[in-house]
Amino acid sequence: QMQLGESGGGLVQAGGSLRLSCAASGIITSYAMGWFRQAPGKEREFVAGISWGTGNTYYADSVKDRFTISRDNAKNTVYLQMNSLSPEDTAVYYCAADGSGNVWASPMKYDYWGQGTQVTVSS
Numbered sequence: 001q002m003q004l005g006e007s008g009g010g011l012v013q014a015g016g017s018l019r020l021s022c023a024a025s026g027i028i029t030s031y032a033m034g035w036f037r038q039a040p041g042k043e044r045e046f047v048a049g050i051s052w053g054t055g056n057t058y059y060a061d062s063v064k065d066r067f068t069i070s071r072d073n074a075k076n077t078v079y080l081q082m083n084s085l086s087p088e089d090t091a092v093y094y095c096a097a098d099g100s101g102n103v104w105a106s107p108m109k110y111d112y113w114g115q116g117t118q119v120t121v122s123s
Contacts, residue, residue, distance in 0.1 A: 002026040009117030022095030037091035049103030
């Protein structure tokens with residue numbers, strides 16, 4: 001069973017940047033990887049995803065042009081570079097893995113989840 005561990009969260013001022021990492025205990029080569037976030041009182045929402053093979057990337061409209069997802073298969077690690085952060089980005093960020101290799105916006109499609117890392121953006 002794959003285990004995922006996020007890191008890199010923290011407190012940042014609006015306009016700042018953070019880089020999240022998600023380290024997997026297993027080989028992620030054939031998995032699609034996604035980043036989701038959940039703010040208090042809200043549902044978990046898709047942020048970004050990257051497919052296996054071609055490495056196609058997908059983003060929620062709210063983060064497009066500000067966030068970048070990437071993967072290093074040799075290190076079994078996925079990254080989320082977040083720039084131009086705003087208070088609306090405050091949430092717990094989770095990484096997830098899907099064995100089908102496809103990126104899905106629905107969290108229900110993913111097989112494995114990390115514990116999450118808190119990102120807080122102050123105004």
